[in-house]
Amino acid sequence: MSRAESRYGRGGRYGGARFGAGPTEEYAEDLGPDENIDHDPEEDFSDEYGHTHSADDRDDPDHRQGRGPGRGRRGHRGRRPGQENRRGVGKVSAFSASAIKRVSVLGERPNQIVYTLAEQSKRKRGTAALAVLLTAFGVALFTLLGVLSYQLTNTGGNSLSGEDSIVAPPEGHSTLTPELYLGEPNNEDTFGVIDERDPEAEPMTDEAVFGQAEELTLNGVELQMQQSSVHDSCTSLVWGDELGQSLLDADCVNAASALYTDDDQEYISQVTLFDLSDSQGAEQVAAALDPNNAETDAGFLLAQTDEEIPGLQDGYSQATTQVMGHYLAVFWSASVDGDPPGDESDLATVNVVSMNSVQYVFDEVVRNGGSSEEDQE
Numbered sequence: 001m002s003r004a005e006s007r008y009g010r011g012g013r014y015g016g017a018r019f020g021a022g023p024t025e026e027y028a029e030d031l032g033p034d035e036n037i038d039h040d041p042e043e044d045f046s047d048e049y050g051h052t053h054s055a056d057d058r059d060d061p062d063h064r065q066g067r068g069p070g071r072g073r074r075g076h077r078g079r080r081p082g083q084e085n086r087r088g089v090g091k092v093s094a095f096s097a098s099a100i101k102r103v104s105v106l107g108e109r110p111n112q113i114v115y116t117l118a119e120q121s122k123r124k125r126g127t128a129a130l131a132v133l134l135t136a137f138g139v140a141l142f143t144l145l146g147v148l149s150y151q152l153t154n155t156g157g158n159s160l161s162g163e164d165s166i167v168a169p170p171e172g173h174s175t176l177t178p179e180l181y182l183g184e185p186n187n188e189d190t191f192g193v194i195d196e197r198d199p200e201a202e203p204m205t206d207e208a209v210f211g212q213a214e215e216l217t218l219n220g221v222e223l224q225m226q227q228s229s230v231h232d233s234c235t236s237l238v239w240g241d242e243l244g245q246s247l248l249d250a251d252c253v254n255a256a257s258a259l260y261t262d263d264d265q266e267y268i269s270q271v272t273l274f275d276l277s278d279s280q281g282a283e284q285v286a287a288a289l290d291p292n293n294a295e296t297d298a299g300f301l302l303a304q305t306d307e308e309i310p311g312l313q314d315g316y317s318q319a320t321t322q323v324m325g326h327y328l329a330v331f332w333s334a335s336v337d338g339d340p341p342g343d344e345s346d347l348a349t350v351n352v353v354s355m356n357s358v359q360y361v362f363d364e365v366v367r368n369g370g371s372s373e374e375d376q377e
Contacts, residue, residue, distance in 0.1 A: 162251040162277075166244035167236040169302055175239065177291040177300045178332060179340075180318035186279045186325065193370040194325030194361075196278045197253075204275055206230045209256040209360045216260065218353040221346070223269060226309050228258035234274055240299015246288040247274070250281025259309055260354055261336075267347060268311035269333040269354040270304055273361070275326065282328040286321045289330065301332060316340040320351060324361045331355055 186195075210228040217223075231237060234252035235244040253275050260269045276282045288296045300319075303312035315338015322329045333351040341347040365371070 162248065162253050163233050163235060164248075165235075166241065166248065167233050169236075169239040173239055174303055174313045175298070175300075176303065176312060176314055176317060177298070178317045178319035181289075181291055182318075182320045183286050183290055184320065184322045186283065186323040190370065191279070191323075191325035191361075191365060193368040194327070194364055197275065197326045203232075203254050204230055204256050204273070204360075206256065209273060210258050210357065212359055213258070213357040216353050216356045218356065219349060221349045221353050222263055223260040223350065223353050224263070226259045226261055227304070228256070230254055230256045237272060237302055238299060239302055240288070240297060242297040243285070243288040243299030246281075246285045247276075250274075250285055251277040252281075252285075257304055258357060259304055260357070261309070262350065265336065267333065267335055267350045268305060268309065269331065269350055270301065270312060271354050271357045272301060272330045272332075273358055274328040274330075276328060278326050279323055282323045282326060285328050286323055289319075289321055301330060311336040311338070314338050318347065318351060320355070322355070322358075324358070325365070327358075327361050329355075329358050329361070 188195075206228055209230065210225065214225045215222065232254050234247045234255045237255055237257060238244055238247070255275065256273045258271045260271065261267065274282070274285065276285065287293055289300060290296070291298070291300065305312050312332065312334050315334065317332060317334035317338075319330060319332040322331075331351055331354045333347060333354060335341070335347060
């Protein structure tokens with residue numbers, strides 16, 4: 001028996017792979033399909049798992065003998081005859097049993113699990129970031145509430161607050177003070193209900209104070225309003241450091257001022273209403289206004305008149321102050337030419353008529369449960 005016939009030659013040792021496909025194909029047909037693998041013979045997994053053998057490759061004798069692209073004739077050296085034969089059985093025979101098992105577990109899209117895990121990881125990171133932001137927002141809100149509470153506590157809950165420093169009067173201003181000064185203390189029976197300013201009170205406005213006082217009449221004397229305004233700075237309406245300081249100490253929040261003249265414009269009257277914290281502060285400001293008070297330095301109102309509305313710059317004048325709860329009203333009158341009144345009483349009448357301009361204060365008394373002037377009379 002020759003070596004070729006005994007299959008112990010080189011060709012026989014490799015199952016005839018070098019000399020033809022005949023013995024290999026017969027051997028593959030004898031083996032038959034692997035009954036231990038559950039698969040569809042017609043299903044092709046090659047594209048999904050990176051195997052790109054085509055039908056032409058399987059028909060190629062070189063492919064059946066193990067000569068894939070880029071491989072030499074010795075591509076199957078060292079394998080037993082049965083191994084290369086099983087590669088040509090069917091489409092799924094290119095995969096191992098473990099690969100088929102992984103396919104059945106992961107389903108048709110094995111990468112879906114990876115995507116799912118990645119998405120869960122993103123959600124966890126987003127939740128953590130959101131928690132950090134919410135915590136920071138909570139801390140900031142808590143701090144803001146603390147600051148607001150501190151400010152509210154230290155201001156005593158007041159919605160109104162006066163100025164912090166004295167406004168210097170303009171250079172060359174008049175230092176006229178009244179020759180006749182009368183000061184009326186607070187009347188508790190009338191103004192006791194507004195002895196202190198309401199913390200929730202609104203600041204005075206021009207319309208609220210003087211809207212109903214454009215014309216004033218008493219005993220045949222008529223006064224017409226020429227101008228009016230409300231000032232946020234109380235100290236800007238006065239001169240004298242001690243007087244200005246008394247307004248700061250009394251927490252004056254604003255002041256209303258108006259000018260009145262008679263029909264013939266022979267007389268002028270300036271009305272000023274200061275809104276202070278309480279009647280005690282109003283009394284202190286009235287004392288600083290008194291030109292006869294030797295315990296205080298000189299100081300008084302600045303005249304709001306000018307060339308268009310003359311008066312109160314020099315000459316004779318008279319003034320009356322009235323403490324009305326937490327308000328202080330100042331009525332300052334004079335003839336336009338500054339002449340003294342003599343035996344005439346017209347100037348005194350003008351001063352009394354101007355007192356009707358502060359009806360705003362009596363309205364506040366009524367709103368707070370007090371009685372009006374008519375009720376007291």
